[in-house]
Amino acid sequence: xxxxxxxxxxxxxxxxxxxxxxxxCAGCCxxxxxxxxxxxxSSAYRRSYQDIHKELLAFVIEExxxxxxxxxxxxxxxxxxxxxxxxxxxxxxxxxxxxxxPVCLGVLQDFCDSTFAKQVSDAVKKQQYEFDSLVLTVSxxxxxxxxxxxxxxxxxxxxxxxxxxxxxxxxxxxxxxFKWAVQxxxxxxxxxxxxxNSPCEVSVGFVHPETEEDCHFLANTCPGCFKxxxxxxxxxxxxxxxxxxxxxxxxxxxxxxxxxxxxxxxxCTALDTTCLHTSVFIAGRYNKFSRELPQTPWVIDGERRxxxxxxxLIAAPLLSSFxxxxxxxxxxxxxxxxxxxxGNGRPFALELLNPHRSKFNRTEIKQLQETIxxxxxxxxxxxxxxxxxxxxxxxxxxxxxxTKTYSALIWTQKAIEDTDLEFLGNIKDLKIxxxxxxxxxxxxxxxxxxxxxxxxxxxxxxxxxxxLKLCTQAGTYIKEFVHGDFGRTKPNLxxxxxxxxxxxxLDVESVDIDWPPAIPD
Amino acid sequence: MxxxxxxxxxxxxRYFTRWYRTDLKGKVCEDHCILQHSxxxxxxxxxxxxxxxxNGRKIKNINYQISDGCxxxxxxxxxxxxxxxxxxTEFSPxxxxxxTDEQEYTIFSCIRGRLLEVNEAILNKPDxxxxxxxxxxxxxxxxxxxEESKSITEGLLTRxxxxxxxxxxxxxxxxx
Numbered sequence: 294x295x296x297x298x299x300x301x302x303x304x305x306x307x308x309x310x311x312x313x314x315x316x317x318c319a320g321c322c323x324x325x326x327x328x329x330x331x332x333x334x335s336s337a338y339r340r341s342y343q344d345i346h347k348e349l350l351a352f353v354i355e356e357x358x359x360x361x362x363x364x365x366x367x368x369x370x371x372x373x374x375x376x377x378x379x380x381x382x383x384x385x386x387x388x389x390x391x392x393x394x395p396v397c398l399g400v401l402q403d404f405c406d407s408t409f410a411k412q413v414s415d416a417v418k419k420q421q422y423e424f425d426s427l428v429l430t431v432s433x434x435x436x437x438x439x440x441x442x443x444x445x446x447x448x449x450x451x452x453x454x455x456x457x458x459x460x461x462x463x464x465x466x467x468x469x470x471f472k473w474a475v476q477x478x479x480x481x482x483x484x485x486x487x488x489x490n491s492p493c494e495v496s497v498g499f500v501h502p503e504t505e506e507d508c509h510f511l512a513n514t515c516p517g518c519f520k521x522x523x524x525x526x527x528x529x530x531x532x533x534x535x536x537x538x539x540x541x542x543x544x545x546x547x548x549x550x551x552x553x554x555x556x557x558x559x560x561c562t563a564l565d566t567t568c569l570h571t572s573v574f575i576a577g578r579y580n581k582f583s584r585e586l587p588q589t590p591w592v593i594d595g596e597r598r599x600x601x602x603x604x605x606l607i608a609a610p611l612l613s614s615f616x617x618x619x620x621x622x623x624x625x626x627x628x629x630x631x632x633x634x635x636g637n638g639r640p641f642a643l644e645l646l647n648p649h650r651s652k653f654n655r656t657e658i659k660q661l662q663e664t665i666x667x668x669x670x671x672x673x674x675x676x677x678x679x680x681x682x683x684x685x686x687x688x689x690x691x692x693x694x695x696t697k698t699y700s701a702l703i704w705t706q707k708a709i710e711d712t713d714l715e716f717l718g719n720i721k722d723l724k725i726x727x728x729x730x731x732x733x734x735x736x737x738x739x740x741x742x743x744x745x746x747x748x749x750x751x752x753x754x755x756x757x758x759x760x761l762k763l764c765t766q767a768g769t770y771i772k773e774f775v776h777g778d779f780g781r782t783k784p785n786l787x788x789x790x791x792x793x794x795x796x797x798x799l800d801v802e803s804v805d806i807d808w809p810p811a812i813p814d
Numbered sequence: 815m816x817x818x819x820x821x822x823x824x825x826x827x828r829y830f831t832r833w834y835r836t837d838l839k840g841k842v843c844e845d846h847c848i849l850q851h852s853x854x855x856x857x858x859x860x861x862x863x864x865x866x867x868x869n870g871r872k873i874k875n876i877n878y879q880i881s882d883g884c885x886x887x888x889x890x891x892x893x894x895x896x897x898x899x900x901x902x903t904e905f906s907p908x909x910x911x912x913x914t915d916e917q918e919y920t921i922f923s924c925i926r927g928r929l930l931e932v933n934e935a936i937l938n939k940p941d942x943x944x945x946x947x948x949x950x951x952x953x954x955x956x957x958x959x960x961e962e963s964k965s966i967t968e969g970l971l972t973r974x975x976x977x978x979x980x981x982x983x984x985x986x987x988x989x990x
Contacts, residue, residue: 732853735853738891779950780949
């Protein structure tokens with residue numbers, strides 16, 4: 294009667310019995326036993342270690358009396374001794390006095406209870422995230438894969454004798470068993486739902502220095518799998534070890550590594566819990582009213598030129614409200630430090646990294662926009678809104694095909710009259726060829742680019758000055774079109790006007806990109 | 815007209831520093847001007863005192879083929895890092911210019927660096943070199959190594975030092 298209940302609670306089947314025995318004999322912990330019996334019911338792992346232990350013992354011992362009659366190949370008294378040794382190793386004081394599982398190295402023993410869940414939750418609470426869901430990620434020592442493989446070979450032997458089979462994929466992974474056991478408790482502590490696609494990632498990691506050398510023999514059996522890579526301290530990454538284990542034959546593995554794996558003296562150590570919230574993207578359009586403000590911090594030889602920048606002025610209030618670790622600024626093109634951006638402004642997007650708060654309603658965003666605009670008269674921002682990462686690509690889409698309009702203050706060497714400018718208004722879709730301007734050549738490839746000046750119009754100011762309005766294909770270098778850049782932009786305004794000409798001031802009047810969508814006041 | 819000449823600094827004044835090398839390879843008055851942009855790129859031009867620019871001389875031929883095996887016209891650079899450009903040292907010749915009086919002059923790099931481009935426009939219109947020697951009549955664009963962007967100008971003369979050299983020459987009344 295009792296026997297039937299136990300079977301259903303852990304969902305173990307008759308065929309699992311020899312596997313359970315074998316694993317317990319090897320010193321495996323009870324959750325590893327469940328894993329290798331392919332128990333795919335998460336609630337089984339959530340139960341306390343003692344409960345599972347008790348039931349497994351009962352499950353194994355229950356079997357003894359009926360099976361005694363069948364199996365007569367061993368004297369009964371010997372089997373009983375073995376059973377006692379295996380099932381209750383702590384009490385019988387065998388050569389290793391640790392009861393750390395040789396397969397999971399303690400991950401499924403010491404870290405699945407509410408104490409550890411509380412420890413993780415407290416670490417998360419300390420960082421003061423505001424979130425309503427989380428996803429747990431686990432990083433395990435690479436050698437765990439070696440031990441898993443060893444244990445699988447060990448079990449496979451047994452299973453094969455019974456002419457059954459056990460695929461490696463059928464075994465429940467340590468990672469999953471760990472999550473099933475503990476993530477619900479963490480979620481409960483934090484009052485958050487555990488969701489696979491949650492933007493808030495809680496990461497726990499384990500290390501086990503004692504057994505780090507477990508992997509080393511693989512470097513000789515499969516040297517191709519272990520190539521030194523940048524940014525990695527060790528060549529024995531989890532991916533490389535898994536790959537090497539896929540290639541190695543069972544015989545070769547058994548020659549180099551014991552099956553089942555040897556018991557360790559110590560258990561895993563938990564690394565500090567870390568949290569990472571996926572980026573939040575904020576978009577809008579900005580105006581720049583100053584000729585002494587760069588778009589991004591201007592640094593030459595490690596020294597800062599000019600105070601402030603457009604991106605910093607926009608980012609500062611957002612960083613503090615979203616409590617983000619940092620930001621990446623991008624925009625639809627950029628203007629020089631001495632160029633203003635007027636009109637409807639230039640589209641931009643700001644990626645806020647690891648925001649500790651990510652939910653803001655429309656009114657709150659509106660207030661943030663107000664804060665940015667109050668903070669400086671050098672810039673202003675409109676249409677501020679939270680957007681998706683995917684949507685930000687719309688900003689860069691077809692950047693080259695879009696048009697931009699400019700207003701430039703021009704100086705001519707030759708004295709001019711109003712009528713000297715009329716012809717400029719008649720020029721339509723002027724094709725120009727621009728070599729990469731000298732002023733940006735140090736950081737861009739040398740190339741000749743064909744660009745279109747769609748239209749121009751001029752407003753006479755005095756004998757040497759006029760205002761030139763231009764509508765051009767995006768990507769046209771306006772300053773170089775005016776002064777010619779050592780004749781490297783052809784034709785240029787000097788050619789057209791048959792005089793030396795220079796550009797004294799430049800304003801961007803419009804960036805004709807319809808994104809982000811306008812937000813009515 | 816008058817005030818327009820005094821007017822606002824030119825593109826060169828705003829973004830470039832003028833450096834000079836006089837009497838190149840010991841040849842009197844063969845002065846070169848190196849315009850260095852604040853981004854370290856250098857434009858090599860004839861200095862206004864160069865013999866080619868004196869006394870209404872005319873150019874017969876400009877030749878970028880500086881030896882049998884090497885033509886500056888074959889120079890190609892690719893990518894942001896300008897791979898493949900010919901590397902020049904101070905006395906690497908850039909081109910040879912022959913005037914209608916059969917006098918030949920060699921124009922030199924003056925600085926160490928990677929050749930980015932030579933001015934092909936002056937091949938078809940040599941007059942550019944005479945009319946606008948410091949802008950459209952430039953000879954070559956060179957990118958010094960990043961770590962040498964300061965040291966390459968150490969052996970060069972500043973604008974003031976160059977003007978002093980010119981003054982001394984005039985006092986000695988040596989014809990250039």
